[in-house]
Amino acid sequence: MSDKVYIFDTTLRDGEQSAGIGFTKEDKLEIARQLARLNVDIIEAGFPASSPGDLEAVSLIAREVKGPIITGLARAVNPDIEAAWEAVRHAETPRIHVFLSSSDIHMAHQLRKNKEDVIEMARNGVARAKSYVSDVEFSPMDASRSDPEFVYQLLAAAIEEGATTINIPDTVGYAVPSEFGKLIANIRANVPGIEKVRISVHCHNDLGMATSNSLAGVQNGARQVEGAINGIGERAGNTSLEEVIMAIATRGDALGVHTNVNTRELYHTSRLVERLSGMAVQWNKAIVGKNAFRHSSGIHQDGVLKMRETYEIMDPKAVGVPTGSSIVLTKVSGRHGLRARLDDLGVQVTDEEFERVFNAFKDVADRKDEVDDRDLEAILGEQTSMEVAEAWKLDLVQVSTSDHGSPTATVRLVGPDGQTHEDAAIGSGPVDAIYRAINRVTNLHNELTEFSVKSVTEGIDAQGEVTIRIEADGGSYVGRAADTDILVASARAYLHALNRFVQASQLAVPA
């Protein structure tokens, strides 16, 4: 039996540090639940000392999500470690992750400490975490740019104090695979006590080498890989976990290791993170991109139809990609047909959610001949993330546009007071006109920072999926909606984001 590589997901911590992503507590819980279905080994749910809201979110995940180890990040200082323990203490299996800078540049400029002080801090931090929980991870931040001899000393001290996982980060994404692999090999050869602990790698993608560096670490003895779904994270992001997982699944022969991940959940997980983060996955992204399993050249199509393996190294089903061709629903399909299709897709919804999904399905089926799995997925994505209280509901949107003159939009909304409010506006384009009209009605100050439309399926009657992001009151809110009419989808996506903002501002008011 080959060795197992532990998969450590930090979508909710390092991933959330991407510019512009602001997950709500509910978003985080939904993603954590999906990560448990994916069967990752460890979920880093947040950095509890960073804010009371983050502590609360980590604590919620620790209580609710069973299966994976739940961990929280802490600097090597007591208040951070106490906050991390407070957040993860109710988890089925808790871990505390302590980190500290080890490079000269970070020690001098960020910590303003000398090497002896840093070793002392690491000892105290790990010992304090260990007084709460047996499972403690230690990371020397910026390890790949640190003096190796010093890293060995620091790791030995952390192991002596009881660290059980030693994580080696390439914090700024500077390493190349041969060099990073060698660093791991040298750590194994030079750190006293290293055989008692698991070695982990944590790479960033600034030079596009995060997955390669992580796998070089694995080939040199690392048995935990950290990363984020869709590779989200600061700057160019973290290691894409779906790449590492499928590289190991597909090339276990060359790598000699395996993971326990349920790969069929990868596509769902990717879509969920895409939707809640508002960060679109590039079309040609390995494993989860829209084109990852598309063959457009005739020779390739012919080959794949005759025998899939001719041009496909992975079965799209193994990643959970909806094929879109198998069973198609139409407007005459009833509740029973829809329920059966959802069961086949492995989708679980509550009765209440099912009714919403069914109504939305009927709506789409009225305007589109065939509703395939990708349409269903767009509907599900929207209907099951509607946990946001709808302070403002769309009652009507009407746009008049021409190639001469400005587009005009009229909107009618049902407000928090239960009354209908109507207004109209002109804009530089139809979407702009709709947003201006909505602003006139709601009077919520915000700035639109992103707007994207993509089609869910092929064809002229395809649903358009609109994702937008607004900044309001220092926060960032993503809204998303799908409709066969992209102007209607635009209006609903905007209201979705506004409602999230309204909900967040209400929560911020002390009860």
Ligand SMILES: [Zn+2]
């Ligand atoms: Zn990182």
